[in-house]
Amino acid sequence: MNYASALAYLDAHINREASPAIAAGRVEGLSLEPIRRLMHVLGDPQTQYPVLHLTGTNGKGSVGEMITLLLEEHGLSVGTYSSPHLQRINERLRWTGDRLLDVDRQGEIVARRGGRRGGAISDEEFGRVIGAVADAEGLAGVRPSYFEILTAASLLWFSELPVDAAVIEVGLLGRFDATNVVDGEVAVITNIGPDHTDFSGNWRAAIAEEKSGIVKPGSFLVVGETDPELRPIFERAAGDRLWVRGQDFDVVSDRVAVRGRLLDLQTPGQLIEEVFLPLHGEHQGINAAVAVAAAEAFFARPLDPDVVRAAFARLHLAGRFEIAGRSPLLIIDGAHNPAGAAAVRQTLDEEFAREGRIVFVIGLLEGRDPDAMLEAFGVRHTDLVICCTPDSPRARPAEELGEICRSLALPVEVCPEVAAAVERAREVASDADVIIVTGSIYVAGAARDALGLAPPGME
Numbered sequence: 001m002n003y004a005s006a007l008a009y010l011d012a013h014i015n016r017e018a019s020p021a022i023a024a025g026r027v028e029g030l031s032l033e034p035i036r037r038l039m040h041v042l043g044d045p046q047t048q049y050p051v052l053h054l055t056g057t058n059g060k061g062s063v064g065e066m067i068t069l070l071l072e073e074h075g076l077s078v079g080t081y082s083s084p085h086l087q088r089i090n091e092r093l094r095w096t097g098d099r100l101l102d103v104d105r106q107g108e109i110v111a112r113r114g115g116r117r118g119g120a121i122s123d124e125e126f127g128r129v130i131g132a133v134a135d136a137e138g139l140a141g142v143r144p145s146y147f148e149i150l151t152a153a154s155l156l157w158f159s160e161l162p163v164d165a166a167v168i169e170v171g172l173l174g175r176f177d178a179t180n181v182v183d184g185e186v187a188v189i190t191n192i193g194p195d196h197t198d199f200s201g202n203w204r205a206a207i208a209e210e211k212s213g214i215v216k217p218g219s220f221l222v223v224g225e226t227d228p229e230l231r232p233i234f235e236r237a238a239g240d241r242l243w244v245r246g247q248d249f250d251v252v253s254d255r256v257a258v259r260g261r262l263l264d265l266q267t268p269g270q271l272i273e274e275v276f277l278p279l280h281g282e283h284q285g286i287n288a289a290v291a292v293a294a295a296e297a298f299f300a301r302p303l304d305p306d307v308v309r310a311a312f313a314r315l316h317l318a319g320r321f322e323i324a325g326r327s328p329l330l331i332i333d334g335a336h337n338p339a340g341a342a343a344v345r346q347t348l349d350e351e352f353a354r355e356g357r358i359v360f361v362i363g364l365l366e367g368r369d370p371d372a373m374l375e376a377f378g379v380r381h382t383d384l385v386i387c388c389t390p391d392s393p394r395a396r397p398a399e400e401l402g403e404i405c406r407s408l409a410l411p412v413e414v415c416p417e418v419a420a421a422v423e424r425a426r427e428v429a430s431d432a433d434v435i436i437v438t439g440s441i442y443v444a445g446a447a448r449d450a451l452g453l454a455p456p457g458m459e
Contacts, residue, residue, distance in 0.1 A: 001131030003123035007089070009134055015146035017084060017171070030176035034142040038152050039181050041136040045159030046166075049079075051182045052294060055170035055211045056190025056224065058339055059287045062279075062317055063190055063224075064167045066291035070303065071165055072096040073311035077118075079158035079166040081151070081179070086319050086334070086445035087455035090120040093129075093154045094457045095161055120457030121157060129153040129160075147171050151178040165298070175213025186297045187219045187238070190290055192230060193339045205233060212237035220297040224290040243268055245286070249293040254285040256351050265289050269302030277312050280321040281347035288312065318456040319444035321347055325451070327431040328356070332448060334441035336368065341376035344438055349378075356432030357383035361421045363390040363398065363443040370396065370404050373439065379405070384428065385412045388421035390442035418446035 001009065039046060052067055054060045061082055071078045077099040085091040098115020121129075133152045137144060144152070151171075158166045168184070170177045189211050192204055208230045215221050221238035226246040234242055243249055252271065253264035260278040263285050264271065277288055296303055319334040321344065329352065335341045348358075360382055364370055379385055387401040398416040405412040415421035418437075425435045437447040448455075 006130035037140040046155040053184030057193030059190040069311040070295040076164040079163040081154040093121040173210040328429040328433040334444035338376040345378040361437040362439040363388040419450035
């Protein structure tokens with residue numbers, strides 16, 4: 001199967017990302033049986049390497065990338081599976097390349113060697129592994145979903161490379177997510193927020209229960225969520241194999257630095273001082289603390305502070321408060337819920353002195369509360385909102401969002417195409433202004449395309 005036929009095969013299967021109707025506590029009809037049968041036909045490749053399994057309302061993509069770099073800096077070859085993608089589907093399946101060091105689990109170097117360069121999966125390899133899953137579909141007697149096919153393909157590819165460890169990001173909630181076919185040595189829950197919920201009953205507990213479903217017998221659970229009322233749920237899932245932020249690890253100090261943050265991190269095993277994080281936003285310091293704790297849980301020992309500093313120094317996160325241009329300052333962020341939107345505004349206000357105006361380019365999906373999103377972005381204190389339509393079947397039309405903005409007496413323009421909206425923002429902005437392109441990962445990806453930025457892992 002070539003790349004084009006692999007994409008056509010995927011498109012012929014149900015894509016719940018395009019039309020999700022799942023909420024915590026309302027998961028009727030969901031089952032792991034299809035993915036389990038598919039993986040069995042493929043030889044259960046997910047059992048051939050240790051896994052760190054990540055879920056959470058926000059931050060799991062950032063934490064996953066941080067963990068990947070921490071493991072790579074220790075000399076391991078690491079596969080990373082994430083979703084959704086910004087620009088090309090290949091981004092979802094990435095690896096760090098052949099290991100540069102042979103080390104044991106205590107961190108002792110036993111050999112040095114070079115090897116193949118990593119990155120996102122190539123078009124050729126993508127077609128081949130998707131073809132392998134297609135062949136297995138008939139033998140398994142199941143009709144997998146779009147996401148189940150990609151999950152199976154990633155787990156197969158990682159076994160073939162092979163990798164020393166895999167960082168696997170949950171697509172939706174946890175318990176019935178296709179990725180839950182893995183047994184994570186370390187399970188990570190970044191936080192619990194109002195996403196994929198109908199807000200009925202004790203929805204925070206319902207979300208925590210669903211996300212705790214990734215914890216397996218023998219898993220060590222690392223939790224970034226600090227709500228004490230949810231701790232009993234995590235304890236039921238993991239027993240005493242549990243570290244919780246604010247009790248077992250935390251950010252001791254987080255200072256704004258030039259082009260990033262400077263952190264002191266208290267881990268379960270030590271204090272790591274003066275860690276430069278080349279990212280913007282206080283929330284990224286919290287993500288870093290979770291990532292370091294997860295890596296310590298994986299290695300079952302404290303990490304070398306110099307290794308932590310070296311790993312984070314290489315960090316770049318596309319579409320996450322990404323500085324894509326200067327004069328005017330152009331920021332791309334895929335924030336898609338009120339918590340993420342609030343983090344964008346907080347980061348802008350705390351880290352960037354402004355002399356000019358703020359211009360927002362915003363596109364939202366259906367199912368998001370537009371009033372809550374606009375309030376979290378702080379658009380009442382902005383100078384212009386340019387509304388666009390994300391490239392998604394679930395997109396809220398730009399004109400509809402524009403009408404909502406007009407009802408709030410906001411200065412607004414409507415440019416349905418993301419590329420045109422970004423270009424319009426650049427036309428009206430002076431060198432002293434700030435442009436923020438946000439509201440959806442689909443908006444962030446289209447903006448990166450329009451600016452000629454290469455997809456992550458395909459630079």
